[in-house]
Amino acid sequence: MSEKHLQTGDALPPYGGKLRLFAMRFCPYAERTVLVMNAKNLQYDTVFVNLDHKPEWLLNYSPKGTVPALEYEEGKGIFDSNIINFYLDEKYPDVPLQSTDPLRRAEDKIIVELFAGVQSAFYTAAYNSQALQPNMVDTYHKGLEGLQDTLRARGTKFLHGETPGLVDYTLFPFLERFEALPLVGKPEFELVKSKYELLVNYIEAMKVVPAVKLYYLSPETHAKFIESRNKGDANYNMLDTSSVCCMRPRKKKE
Amino acid sequence: MSEKHLQTGDALPPYGGKLRLFAMRFCPYAERTVLVMNAKNLQYDTVFVNLDHKPEWLLNYSPKGTVPALEYEEGKGIFDSNIINFYLDEKYPDVPLQSTDPLRRAEDKIIVELFAGVQSAFYTAAYNSQALQPNMVDTYHKGLEGLQDTLRARGTKFLHGETPGLVDYTLFPFLERFEALPLVGKPEFELVKSKYELLVNYIEAMKVVPAVKLYYLSPETHAKFIESRNKGDANYNMLDTSSVCCMRPRKKKE
Numbered sequence: 001m002s003e004k005h006l007q008t009g010d011a012l013p014p015y016g017g018k019l020r021l022f023a024m025r026f027c028p029y030a031e032r033t034v035l036v037m038n039a040k041n042l043q044y045d046t047v048f049v050n051l052d053h054k055p056e057w058l059l060n061y062s063p064k065g066t067v068p069a070l071e072y073e074e075g076k077g078i079f080d081s082n083i084i085n086f087y088l089d090e091k092y093p094d095v096p097l098q099s100t101d102p103l104r105r106a107e108d109k110i111i112v113e114l115f116a117g118v119q120s121a122f123y124t125a126a127y128n129s130q131a132l133q134p135n136m137v138d139t140y141h142k143g144l145e146g147l148q149d150t151l152r153a154r155g156t157k158f159l160h161g162e163t164p165g166l167v168d169y170t171l172f173p174f175l176e177r178f179e180a181l182p183l184v185g186k187p188e189f190e191l192v193k194s195k196y197e198l199l200v201n202y203i204e205a206m207k208v209v210p211a212v213k214l215y216y217l218s219p220e221t222h223a224k225f226i227e228s229r230n231k232g233d234a235n236y237n238m239l240d241t242s243s244v245c246c247m248r249p250r251k252k253k254e
Numbered sequence: 255m256s257e258k259h260l261q262t263g264d265a266l267p268p269y270g271g272k273l274r275l276f277a278m279r280f281c282p283y284a285e286r287t288v289l290v291m292n293a294k295n296l297q298y299d300t301v302f303v304n305l306d307h308k309p310e311w312l313l314n315y316s317p318k319g320t321v322p323a324l325e326y327e328e329g330k331g332i333f334d335s336n337i338i339n340f341y342l343d344e345k346y347p348d349v350p351l352q353s354t355d356p357l358r359r360a361e362d363k364i365i366v367e368l369f370a371g372v373q374s375a376f377y378t379a380a381y382n383s384q385a386l387q388p389n390m391v392d393t394y395h396k397g398l399e400g401l402q403d404t405l406r407a408r409g410t411k412f413l414h415g416e417t418p419g420l421v422d423y424t425l426f427p428f429l430e431r432f433e434a435l436p437l438v439g440k441p442e443f444e445l446v447k448s449k450y451e452l453l454v455n456y457i458e459a460m461k462v463v464p465a466v467k468l469y470y471l472s473p474e475t476h477a478k479f480i481e482s483r484n485k486g487d488a489n490y491n492m493l494d495t496s497s498v499c500c501m502r503p504r505k506k507k508e
Contacts, residue, residue: 063368072357083363090356102344103326109337114317 005236007050012057019044020071022061024051025239026225028119028173030068031215032081035169036088038211040095050236082112085166097166108167111150111159118143119174125186126177126226137188144191147171148199157205164209172206180222184230259490261304266311273298274325276315278305279493280479282373282427284322285469286335289423290342292465294349304490336366339420351420362421365404365413372397373428379440380431380480391442398445401425402453411459418463426460434476438484 003025006012021037021044023030037044049058054065061077062069069079070087078084089097098105121140124132151159158164159171181189193200206212221239228235257279260266275291275298277284291298303312308319315331316323323333324341332338343351352359375394378386405413412418413425435443447454460466475493482489 078357078360078364080364080367083360083367086363087356087360090359102341103332105344106332106337106341109340110332110334113334113337 003048003237003240005048005050005240006055007053008055010055012055013045013047015071015074016045021046022058022069022071022077023048023067025236026217026222027051027067028177029066029081031173031176032170033068033070033084033088034215035172035211036085036097036166038214039097039164039169039209040088040092042088042092048236052234052236082170085170089166097160097164097169099160099165108159108165111147111167112170114146115143115171115174118147122174122178122181122189125181125189126184127230129186140189144196144199148196151198151202158202164206164211168206169211172203172212175203175206176216177222179219180226183219183223184226257302257491257494259302259304259494260309261307262309264309266309267299267301269325269328270299275300276312276323276325276331277302277321278490280471280476280490281305281321282431283320283335285427285430286424287322287324287338287342288469289426289465290339290351290420292468293351293418293423293463294342294346296342296346302490306488306490336424339424343420351414351418351423353414353419362413362419365401365421366424368400369397369425369428372401376428376432376435376443379435379443380438381484383440394443398450398453402450405452405456412456418460418465422460423465426457426466429457429460430470431476433473434480437473437477438480 005024019037019042021030021033023034023046025048034046049055049067051065051067058065058067058069060075061071062079064079066079068081068084069077070084071077072087078087098108117139121136121143124136125140156162159167164172178189178191191200191203207216217239224238225235228238259278273291273296275284275287277288277300279302288300303309303321305319305321312319312321312323314329315325316333318333320333322335322338323331324338325331326341332341352362371393375390375397378390379394410416413421418426432443432445445454445457461470471493478492479489482492
């Protein structure tokens with residue numbers, strides 16, 4: 001798998017018979033689905049796309065042109081990380097990622113819903129920092145304090161239980177990126193260990209979960225992408241080492 | 255049940271031992287849950303609240319102060335129409351409102367997701383009409399054409415099937431309100447029968463479904479509420495006939 005992002009004019013690679021995920025390497029929403037597919041040990045192909053110059057065929061799978069989109073059958077897609085992830089959990093129940101209790105499932109969704117303000121503050125801080133207001137910093141920290149309180153109240157290693165579930169894989173892609181904010185000049189978004197001990201330990205525990213570890217990127221890498229996007233030239237292919245890195249097969253010389 | 259909306263300073267009525275729904279009579283999101291509870295023949299109490307002067311206790315059930323919120327157990331609430339409705343469908347499965355097929359369930363969610371642009375155009379037209387742009391009128395009609403195409407492709411009386419399901423009860427509260435737009439000076443939002451025959455027939459069929467009929471309000475009534483809200487004094491209690499109407503028990507004279 002190359003991490004090159006296909007763009008306008010590029011051909012859709014031939015369908016390989018597996019589930020196929022349309023993603024962008026630095027998109028936290030797409031990461032949600034990657035983590036769920038990894039957790040469920042699903043076999044899938046990935047097609048990365050350039051969101052500034054979208055390939056024409058993306059709209060066949062995702063009418064709004066967003067990622068993730070899942071090609072569940074040749075030529076047929078569904079989109080939206082939450083819709084895809086609930087679909088995957090229902091369609092491939094061998095590794096169940098939700099509680100069997102309807103109330104607990106509702107509570108997990110409420111955790112995600114209450115996290116929306118935190119996500120929104122992150123996006124403003126990272127990509128629209130001239131619009132950043134002090135109340136957004138407050139929203140961010142109040143949301144994270146609430147999340148830490150929930151972790152404490154549940155008393156389990158992960159929000160789902162002793163192993164992560166849908167709720168954990170839904171929040172983690174954002175938590176992973178929050179550590180990049182102090183590196184792009186936003187120290188007020190740091191998760192200071194003394195205040196967020198339980199939450200920081202949870203984040204560290206998530207990082208070593210196999211489904212996450214396979215796809216995790218460092219704060220420095222996220223910061224580099226954020227900075228490239230803010231300069232107006234998002235560097236989608238900064239991890240594409242497909243033809244140069246000794247860890248992957250080199251392209252054969254013609 | 256009085257349709258009086260409780261406000262800041264008003265006491266929370268005593269808990270009656272049933273499910274209790276916090277709603278606002280003209281809120282389409284709250285209506286989604288009312289319809290689902292009606293369709294499932296659930297016994298419940300309703301507490302209407304004034305959203306401009308919220309009672310203090312609303313936040314105990316809905317941390318963002320939104321409706322609907324559901325008191326599922328004394329003093330304990332969940333909020334958000336979608337979260338509540340999926341919870342109700344899972345918790346009270348006797349009248350199932352979703353397909354058993356994971357893909358069909360995902361497709362139903364996609365219908366709702368694609369409808370978000372239509373809803374948003376409606377809200378701008380109704381409540382923020384100085385911000386209305388021609389592209390929003392386009393978004394509205396493209397969304398409704400897409401919905402009509404889906405109805406045609408499914409070939410069933412309702413989106414869910416021969417009886418309505420979660421997807422129908424989720425969209426209908428908005429469709430019910432769209433007919434009010436021409437009455438408040440927005441003729442470009444009319445669902446012209448020649449163009450929307452299938453969709454209009456679907457809306458008419460929904461209006462006579464028992465779960466809907468019990469709560470349905472006419473376009474004139476919705477228009478009256480929209481106009482009162484735009485004048486800065488939302489007339490929450492315009493339907494409160496609890497002490498005057500001969501159809502309900504009058505208050506006893508002191």
